[in-house]
Amino acid sequence: MPELPEVEVTRLGIAPHLQGRLISAIKIIDGRLRWPVPKALLKILPGKKVKAIERRGKYLLFEIDEGYLLIHLGMTGTLRVLPSNEPLKPHDRVAIEFGKLSLRLHDPRKFGAILWHPKSQGRIEDNPLLQKLGVEPFSSDFAGELGAQVLYQASRKRTVAVKQFLLAGQAVVGVGNIYCSESLFEAGIHPATPAGKLSRPQCSRLAQAVRVILKKAIAAGGSSLKDFVNSEGDPGHFMVQTTVYDRKDEPCKVCKTPIRQIVQGQRSTYFCPACQKR
Secondary structure, eight states: OOHHHHHHHHHHHHHHHTTBBBBOEESSSSSSSBOOTTHHHHHHHTBBOEEEEEETEEEEEEETTTEHHHHHHHHTOOEEEEEETSSTTTTTEEEEEEEEEEEEEEETTTOOOEEEGGGOOOGGSSSSTTOOOBBBBTTTGSHHHHHHHHHHHHHTTTBBBHHHHHHHOOSSSSSOOOHHHHHHHHHHHOOOBBBOOOHHHHHHHHHHHHHHHOOOOOOHHHOOOOSSOOSSSSOOOOGGGGTTTTTTSSSTTTOOOOOOEEEEETTEEEEEETTTTT
């Protein structure tokens, strides 16, 4: 499933081509996504200019004068900018046309989403899909010791394991399964540690680790396990850089202790039992 780094890589790839351009048409090839694609977009979008393309969590936000187009990639979705005369492929669900360019949502499993938030309904931050999301990891609200404070306050009295606490995205968004294992290793914290037992120094190390790992993942083009490709059709390369994820029984890159794998919440977690002692 595309996580924050993959969505940010997608945003960085498509924004230079589309920001400031007029939408000439929208084609709903198969609108049966996680939620039905609103047919009203066929009348709303043509002739409108994309003022900005931002990201909130795993949602891409296309701002036009009247509102925001929210796009979520789901489990297998990708967005690519192609020549408008490029033939449609199987599993292309929606095409947003910009004259000679076409933004295509390709989604084999149809768990993605394209939704509309009119500005008449209030701020985009108050959209029900966005308002409960945690702090953005690269925002000023998570910089330096503010990030430590966010994690420390949100984790108090929480008995859930810190890995699950991070994965929930209610304190800080974007730390998907791969990035949880990598961030916890970077911070030297065992993934089964109860979130409520994290000390302030541990929260400080973890906040810094989250930013470091996510920045590395974005620089590497994200992670490709099965389906993800960027806006140019290239896979991400972060998986070749991981220190613990998917390295069961391989030697730790720091201390040579074999990496272990456990299952938490039906998701695989990888850690070094020597570097991440309970």
